[in-house]
Every structure is written in C-alpha cells, then in structure tokens.
Amino acid sequence: MILLYREIQWACFPGYVILLFLIPVQGWMGKCFAKLRHKTAQFTDERVAVMTEIITGMRVIKMYAWENAFGDVVKQIRKLEIAKMITASYPIGTNLLLGLYGNRLLDVSMVITYALTTNEPIRASTIFVVVSLCRVISFSFMRRIPRAIQLSSECLVAVERIEKLLLLEENREDDKSEIEDGELSEGTKIEAKGVCCSWNEESTASTLKDISFEVKSDQLTAVVGPVGCGKSSLLMSIIKELPVKKGSLKVGGSVSFAAQQPWVFSGTVRENILFGKEFRKKKFERIVNVCALKRDLDLLPDGDQTMIGERGVTLSGGQKARINLARALYDGSDIVLLDDPLSAVDSEVGRHIFDKCIMGYLADTPRILVTHQLQYLATADQIIVLKDGQIEGKGTLNELTEKGIDFAKLMSNDESVEEAGGTSLIHARSYKMRNQEQKEEFLQQPNENASQKLFKAEEKKKGDVNGCL
Ligand SMILES: Nc1ncnc2c1ncn2[C@@H]1O[C@H](COP(=O)(O)OP(=O)(O)O)[C@@H](O)[C@H]1O
Ligand SMILES: [Mg+2]
Numbered sequence: 001m002i003l004l005y006r007e008i009q010w011a012c013f014p015g016y017v018i019l020l021f022l023i024p025v026q027g028w029m030g031k032c033f034a035k036l037r038h039k040t041a042q043f044t045d046e047r048v049a050v051m052t053e054i055i056t057g058m059r060v061i062k063m064y065a066w067e068n069a070f071g072d073v074v075k076q077i078r079k080l081e082i083a084k085m086i087t088a089s090y091p092i093g094t095n096l097l098l099g100l101y102g103n104r105l106l107d108v109s110m111v112i113t114y115a116l117t118t119n120e121p122i123r124a125s126t127i128f129v130v131v132s133l134c135r136v137i138s139f140s141f142m143r144r145i146p147r148a149i150q151l152s153s154e155c156l157v158a159v160e161r162i163e164k165l166l167l168l169e170e171n172r173e174d175d176k177s178e179i180e181d182g183e184l185s186e187g188t189k190i191e192a193k194g195v196c197c198s199w200n201e202e203s204t205a206s207t208l209k210d211i212s213f214e215v216k217s218d219q220l221t222a223v224v225g226p227v228g229c230g231k232s233s234l235l236m237s238i239i240k241e242l243p244v245k246k247g248s249l250k251v252g253g254s255v256s257f258a259a260q261q262p263w264v265f266s267g268t269v270r271e272n273i274l275f276g277k278e279f280r281k282k283k284f285e286r287i288v289n290v291c292a293l294k295r296d297l298d299l300l301p302d303g304d305q306t307m308i309g310e311r312g313v314t315l316s317g318g319q320k321a322r323i324n325l326a327r328a329l330y331d332g333s334d335i336v337l338l339d340d341p342l343s344a345v346d347s348e349v350g351r352h353i354f355d356k357c358i359m360g361y362l363a364d365t366p367r368i369l370v371t372h373q374l375q376y377l378a379t380a381d382q383i384i385v386l387k388d389g390q391i392e393g394k395g396t397l398n399e400l401t402e403k404g405i406d407f408a409k410l411m412s413n414d415e416s417v418e419e420a421g422g423t424s425l426i427h428a429r430s431y432k433m434r435n436q437e438q439k440e441e442f443l444q445q446p447n448e449n450a451s452q453k454l455f456k457a458e459e460k461k462k463g464d465v466n467g468c469l
Contacts, residue, residue: 030149253334
C-alpha cells in the first residue's frame with residue numbers, strides 16, 4: 001500500500017476505500033458461513049450416529065427387511081445436511097466473486113483517478129506497477145483473509161468437538177484401590193464396609209446402600225436377589241467401574257470379571273480367550289475343557305483358530321458367555337467375579353461349568369458368583385442376598401433358612417427362576433451331596449474331556465428338492 005502511494009500518490013485512495021468496504025462484507029460472509037457450518041456439523045453427526053447404528057444392527061435390519069425404512073431415515077437427514085451445505089456455499093461463492101471482481105475494481109478505480117488528477121503523461125511502467133501491486137493487495141485481503149475465516153470456522157468446529165471429548169468427566173481412580181498387604185486382615189481378599197454407590201452422581205438415591213461383607217481366600221460367595229436389585233452393580237463397584245460414594249471397599253489383588261453381557265472382539269477364539277496373554281497349551285486346553293467349550297471348538301470350522309466377531313462366525317449367547325468365562329480364567333487373577341455365567345447356558349452345561357470350573361478349576365481362588373440358580377447355593381461358603389440395593393441376609397444356606405429367608409419368594413418376580421428349574425432348597429441340598437462326589441472325581445482327573453458328552457451333533461440329511469417346489 002505504501003509502495004502504491006509512492007507510485008501514484010493520492011490517486012490510490014479510492015482503491016483503499018473500496019478495499020475498506022469489501023473487507024467487512026467478506027468478514028460478515030465468513031461469519032455467516034461459520035454459523036451454517038456449525039449447523040451442517042450437527043446434521044453430519046446425526047447422520048453418522050444413525051449410520052453407525054444401522055451398521056451395528058445390520059443383521060437384524062436385513063432379517064426384518066427394514067432396509068427401506070432405515071434408508072428413508074438416512075435420506076431424510078442427508079437431505080437436511082445437503083440443504084445446509086448448499087446454503088453455506090452461498091457466502092463462499094459471494095466471497096469468491098468479490099475477490100475476483102474486487103481486484104479489477106481496485107486497479108481500475110486507481111488508474112482512472114490517477115489519469116484524472118495527474119498532469120503528467122500516463123506511462124506504461126506506472127500502470128504495470130499499479131496493476132501488479134493491486135493484485136498483491138487484493139490477493140492477500142480478498143482471497144486469503146476470507147479463506148482464513150472459512151478455515152478457522154471449520155477448525156473451531158473441530159476444536160469444540162475435541163474440547164467436548166476432553167472435558168468428559170474423568171473415570172476417577174479410587175485412591176483406596178492401592179491396597180497394601182497389611183491393610184486387609186489375614187486371609188481376606190475383599191472387604192466392604194458400609195459401601196454406598198450410585199450410577200447417577202447427582203441423584204441422592206443410591207444403587208447400593210450400606211453394603212458390608214468380606215470375601216476370604218478360597219471362598220465361593222454367591223450373590224442372589226431379584227432383577228435390578230444391584231447384583232451387577234456390586235461387582236462393578238469391586239472393579240471400580242461404579243465409584244464408591246460412602247464407606248470403604250478394599251480389594252487385595254488383581255481381579256478378573258466375566259460380565260453379564262458377554263463380549264467378544266473380532267479375532268480367533270484363541271485370541272479372544274488369551275486376550276494378549278502368552279499361549280500355554282496345557283492351561284488353555286484345561287480351561288477350554290472346564291468351560292465346556294471343547295465340543296464347540298470341535299464343531300467350529302477351524303477349531304480355536306476360527307474367526308469370530310464382526311468378520312467371523314456368529315456365536316450363540318451361551319458360547320459367548322463361556323468364552324468370556326474362559327478369558328476370565330485364563331487371566332489367572334487373584335479374585336474372579338462371575339456375573340451370572342450360568343443363565344446363558346442350559347442346565348447340563350451349567351452344571352458342568354459349576355462343578356468343573358467354579359468348584360474345580362477355581363477351587364483355590366476367592367470368587368463371587370451372581371446367580372439365579374438356587375440349586376447351587378448349598379455349595380457356597382457365603383450367600384449374600386440383595387434386595388433394593390441392600391443386604392437382606394448374609395451367611396450360609398442353613399443360616400439364611402434358619403433366619404427365615406424365603407429364596408423362592410425373594411426371587412418370585414424374576415422370570416429366570418422358572419427357567420432355572422430346581423429352585424427348591426431340597427433340590428439345592430441334594431445337589432450339594434452330588435457335587436461333593438463330582439468335585440473329588442474331577443480333582444483326580446483334571447483333564448478329562450467331559451464336556452463332549454454334553455453335546456449332541458447336529459443331524460443333517462442329504463437329498464434333492466422337488467422341482468415343483
Ligand atoms: N451401567 C449402568 N449405568 C446406569 N445405571 C445402571 C447401570 N447398570 C445398572 N444400573 C442401574 O442400577 C440398578 C441395579 O442394576 P443391576 O446392578 O444391573 O441389577 P441386577 O444385576 O441385580 O439385575 C438398576 O436400577 C439399573 O438401572
Ligand atoms: Mg445383573
């Protein structure tokens with residue numbers, strides 16, 4: 001601008017006035033674009049969320065032939081998104097237009113003013129210098145600045161998203177989680193004293209209220225109670241997923257957790273069980289055996305090398321539950337938490353898992369088993385009965401029945417009791433007697449391939465289909 005002034009003196013000012021007028025206009029256009037870009041991003045987010053949901057549930061959508069209905073939902077959001085994108089392109093177009101013609105307007109106005117005001121002859125050298133300097137000015141003011149505004153608004157949208165993610169509440173690591181050996185009394189692995197937890201921090205109502213119990217080494221602790229009473233939440237609080245609001249919860253050692261909703265990732269069955277740990281054949285085979293997975297692996301096309309998950313074969317709920325259980329076992333942690341692993345499998349397999357795995361392989365490990373199968377309670381060293389997030393009773397089966405706790409009534413609003421079959425305590429006690437014999441048998445033959453008899457091979461028939469069909 002100074003160079004221009006030196007070249008044509010006051011004649012450059014009309015050009016500067018045009019520049020002063022165009023820059024705010026372009027700035028305003030940039031602001032409009034930023035606003036519209038924000039709105040477009042909202043529709044894009046919505047579309048991506050719907051698409052993710054569709055891709056995740058593709059099997060169900062295909063099965064019910066809902067493709068068109070979901071296609072219409074996506075089309076509708078896409079339409080709104082495109083409409084906003086088109087509106088956002090108007091300020092960009094106007095800015096480009098102003099940049100293109102503003103440049104001409106600038107040098108023409110300066111040259112005309114110079115021609116009208118100067119007494120000297122107009123030389124080509126002056127005009128060339130003026131035109132090229134105008135080009136430099138308009139390029140930086142009319143092209144680069146609006147582009148910078150446009151890019152910074154896009155950048156702002158991205159920064160806001162990153163900020164939202166970074167400002168998410170931290171998963172608070174409980175200071176009490178670092179338990180030193182001396183802090184827990186001899187032989188105690190978990191100690192809860194007046195624990196209160198809540199999934200909703202703002203809510204005053206607690207999910208778990210005044211929970212106190214102890215789990216000793218080698219103990220099987222069973223947790224029972226109706227649906228929604230807080231059994232899973234209790235296990236979650238032990239693995240620090242659910243923060244403790246009040247009281248103290250001490251856990252002495254590493255914890256493995258087999259969740260109620262079994263989870264597998266894309267990979268081979270073996271990778272799913274090892275979960276990054278080193279493969280040890282004998283241990284792996286024993287775990288597969290105790291988790292009643294042997295027969296399943298034999299039926300799978302590539303055995304334990306079969307791909308499962310999104311890009312592999314689909315497993316049944318029971319198979320997933322047993323793979324989860326096997327993963328928890330393979331980890332070899334000091335404490336094992338099992339959230340209802342027996343409900344996803346039939347009673348025969350359930351019995352096998354309870355005998356060979358929970359009472360066999362894990363015999364020396366402190367373990368907490370959430371279950372609805374009351375027939376297993378007689379074998380538990382300790383039973384915790386939960387109701388509405390509170391401990392209704394605690395002790396062995398005999399102690400609890402003496403106290404007058406009616407298990408069948410307690411769980412009566414629970415559908416799974418019916419599925420469990422033998423809920424009566426007579427059944428539970430007779431089961432304990434049989435279980436004792438089976439445990440001894442198992443400990444003598446730890447690698448026996450017992451799971452095989454639990455399955456029956458699928459029957460297949462070969463033949464032709466009639467043409468008139
Ligand atoms: N991940 C979670 N986030 C929020 N609330 C939860 C979560 N898990 C459980 N809850 C709530 O905690 C209460 C107890 O549930 P849960 O522990 O799953 O019961 P149970 O395992 O005995 O059926 C329920 O009211 C449930 O809605
Ligand atoms: Mg649960």
